[in-house]
Amino acid sequence: MQIGETKNGVSKRINLIPVTEKELIKGCIREDRYHQQELFRRYAGKMLVVCMRYTRHEMEAEDILQDAFIKIFDNITRFEFKGSFEGWVRRIVINTALKNYSKKSFKQEQIGLENYPELPLEPEVYAHLQEEELLRLIAKLPEGYRLVFNLYAVEGYSHKEIADMLGIQESTSRSQLVKARKMLQAMIIDLQKIAV
Amino acid sequence: MNKHHPLDEVFRHRLRDLEAEAPMHLWEQIGQKRDWKHRVLNQARQKKPVVGLLATLAVVGLSWVVWAYQQPGLDSFPIPLMGAQAAADVPARQTVVSAISTPTEAYAPKTAGAPPVRPLAVPAQTAIALNQTAADQARQLAAAAMPAFRQIAGSPNEFDAYPPTVRPVREAAPPTLPSVLERQPIRGRSIFDAIFSPDPKCANFGNGSWSVYLDALLSPDLTFRQLQPRDPEFAEYVNTREETESNMYAFSGALRLSLVSDKGLALRTGLNFSQINERFSYINGSEEVIETINNYDQNGNIISTDTIIKVGTRRKITQNHYRMLDIPFLLGYELSSHKLKISVNGGAYLNLLFRQKGDFLSPHDLQPVRFDSSDPDAYPAFKQQAGLGWYGSVGFAYQVGHNLQLVVEPHFKVYPKSVTRDQYGVQQRYMTTGLFVGVRQQL
Numbered sequence: 001m002q003i004g005e006t007k008n009g010v011s012k013r014i015n016l017i018p019v020t021e022k023e024l025i026k027g028c029i030r031e032d033r034y035h036q037q038e039l040f041r042r043y044a045g046k047m048l049v050v051c052m053r054y055t056r057h058e059m060e061a062e063d064i065l066q067d068a069f070i071k072i073f074d075n076i077t078r079f080e081f082k083g084s085f086e087g088w089v090r091r092i093v094i095n096t097a098l099k100n101y102s103k104k105s106f107k108q109e110q111i112g113l114e115n116y117p118e119l120p121l122e123p124e125v126y127a128h129l130q131e132e133e134l135l136r137l138i139a140k141l142p143e144g145y146r147l148v149f150n151l152y153a154v155e156g157y158s159h160k161e162i163a164d165m166l167g168i169q170e171s172t173s174r175s176q177l178v179k180a181r182k183m184l185q186a187m188i189i190d191l192q193k194i195a196v
Numbered sequence: 197m198n199k200h201h202p203l204d205e206v207f208r209h210r211l212r213d214l215e216a217e218a219p220m221h222l223w224e225q226i227g228q229k230r231d232w233k234h235r236v237l238n239q240a241r242q243k244k245p246v247v248g249l250l251a252t253l254a255v256v257g258l259s260w261v262v263w264a265y266q267q268p269g270l271d272s273f274p275i276p277l278m279g280a281q282a283a284a285d286v287p288a289r290q291t292v293v294s295a296i297s298t299p300t301e302a303y304a305p306k307t308a309g310a311p312p313v314r315p316l317a318v319p320a321q322t323a324i325a326l327n328q329t330a331a332d333q334a335r336q337l338a339a340a341a342m343p344a345f346r347q348i349a350g351s352p353n354e355f356d357a358y359p360p361t362v363r364p365v366r367e368a369a370p371p372t373l374p375s376v377l378e379r380q381p382i383r384g385r386s387i388f389d390a391i392f393s394p395d396p397k398c399a400n401f402g403n404g405s406w407s408v409y410l411d412a413l414l415s416p417d418l419t420f421r422q423l424q425p426r427d428p429e430f431a432e433y434v435n436t437r438e439e440t441e442s443n444m445y446a447f448s449g450a451l452r453l454s455l456v457s458d459k460g461l462a463l464r465t466g467l468n469f470s471q472i473n474e475r476f477s478y479i480n481g482s483e484e485v486i487e488t489i490n491n492y493d494q495n496g497n498i499i500s501t502d503t504i505i506k507v508g509t510r511r512k513i514t515q516n517h518y519r520m521l522d523i524p525f526l527l528g529y530e531l532s533s534h535k536l537k538i539s540v541n542g543g544a545y546l547n548l549l550f551r552q553k554g555d556f557l558s559p560h561d562l563q564p565v566r567f568d569s570s571d572p573d574a575y576p577a578f579k580q581q582a583g584l585g586w587y588g589s590v591g592f593a594y595q596v597g598h599n600l601q602l603v604v605e606p607h608f609k610v611y612p613k614s615v616t617r618d619q620y621g622v623q624q625r626y627m628t629t630g631l632f633v634g635v636r637q638q639l
Contacts, residue, residue, distance in 0.1 A: 027618075033572070033580060040218070040226070049214045062219065065222060126203075134206070138207070153207050154211055
């Protein structure tokens with residue numbers, strides 16, 4: 001083995017062998033900074049989009065993401081290696097996002113949206129929509145609509161689960177979803193008009 | 197699964213697994229928010245039952261220590277005839293009255309004018325002879341006290357039937373000595389008691405109280421490092437590290453709180469800081485330095501040029517530091533002999549922090565790389581905590597002043613777990629031995 005030449009004062013960042021998810025979790029349980037950083041690197045991007053769906057501004061989403069990761073590192077010992085770790089992380093992120101809202105959101109925003117018509121749209125209309133546009137549309141929804149729509153349409157929770165999570169009636173959840181859809185459709189039609 | 201509206205499908209399909217680039221300043225902010233205080237509090241929150249139990253134990257232990265200190269000591273219970281000092285401390289009247297009421301008069305015949313008589317049923321041991329001397333002194337003290345008693349009493353009584361110089365001697369004979377000695381049979385004592393507590397009067401009079409000591413100790417240490425490849429392919433790398441790194445010196449300092457019972461049991465805890473210094477020396481190849489010197493004539497014109505080529509070896513030398521902060525949890529046993537105390541201690545060292553800084557060779561290209569626990573961009577080879585270590589020592593404490601002792605404690609400490617991360621190809625373990633020297637103050 002030859003000892004090679006070196007450039008003085010220059011240290012290299014060496015990529016280590018990729019760690020498995022289990023090793024990553026165990027490392028985080030040991031409060032190992034390297035593993036924590038790796039966990040952040042793996043999930044932060046995806047979870048930032050989750051946060052953005054629940055907020056209006058990216059800054060707000062970043063704050064939620066930060067709080068969520070602090071909770072993840074604090075409570076990672078409670079993960080029992082049953083089920084998907086990503087699902088567990090996502091649940092914490094969603095719960096953190098939901099904490100920012102209160103029941104007021106649902107009462108204050110039930111005005112005037114009955115006027116939006118239910119307009120069935122052609123599938124090709126959706127095909128032209130970019131992800132960024134979809135995010136912007138969600139961000140424009142009132143808070144209550146946004147939460148219910150995200151939880152039901154994107155995350156796949158049932159109305160009962162949503163009612164439990166948000167502390168509202170199931171019927172409220174249903175009506176909020178319907179209104180959210182109407183509003184989104186209306187906004188998509190507006191987008192189409194502008195494009196034409 | 198929910199029955200999905202076409203609109204829901206579009207949003208779910210497009211957004212559910214969408215990723216964005218998370219800014220790294222978030223990671224730094226998370227690190228700042230999750231400082232050591234946050235982590236300690238979080239640990240405490242998560243282990244509420246354990247913390248509660250420990251807190252309860254601590255409160256109970258502290259209360260017990262306080263209670264034990266408030267209990268009356270041996271001085272609060274005068275034992276008049278246990279020895280000369282005790283007899284002297286007790287008022288004369290009290291001494292005589294207690295002597296009269298004691299049934300141990302049988303040990304000495306009541307013969308007027310007879311010389312002082314030694315107790316009869318006393319085992320022939322050296323220790324007894326010592327106590328007999330004390331008993332004689334007690335008799336003399338009691339005899340001196342008798343006339344005073346008669347004056348106070350002012351009326352004839354049974355004492356008047358005896359010559360005053362003889363009777364008090366018999367009455368004041370040490371009634372408790374034989375019984376004390378019978379309760380403390382010599383054959384039942386261990387060899388350690390015989391060596392360190394030769395006087396049976398001192399044996400087993402403890403009231404279960406604890407003494408609290410504060411130790412301040414410093415130690416030069418000798419370090420033994422073990423490098424072990426996790427995989428055979430790293431064996432040669434280990435050899436290269438051994439060649440480029442060497443021990444320099446190590447030291448440690450400790451502040452310890454000791455709780456020592458009167459039976460010799462010792463519980464010790466506190467904080468221990470230790471630092472290991474190593475030298476990384478790397479031959480950085482040879483280097484040529486070319487110097488050009490111009491030679492001038494009287495008019496300042498260059499007439500020739502000398503070229504000097506210097507060839508040498510370049511070395512990269514770094515002093516590597518490994519610093520540890522530990523909490524010791526030690527159990528010990530102390531033996532006392534006058535001013536000297538000898539203790540044997542053992543227990544665990546819980547590592548709180550393990551910090552490193554320096555250079556070593558990278559396993560990937562054998563180039564020097566920097567490791568620095570405070571720099572996230574440095575090579576991440578080491579853990580932030582070294583885990584649990586084991587400690588053993590023999591301590592010698594010599595009383596040099598009121599409540600102050602000099603302490604010398606040869607010790608060893610082993611960290612059985614590797615201080616390197618699992619991803620790094622080499623396991624690195626440490627064992628240190630050293631000599632603590634310091635002072636111990638009784639609180």
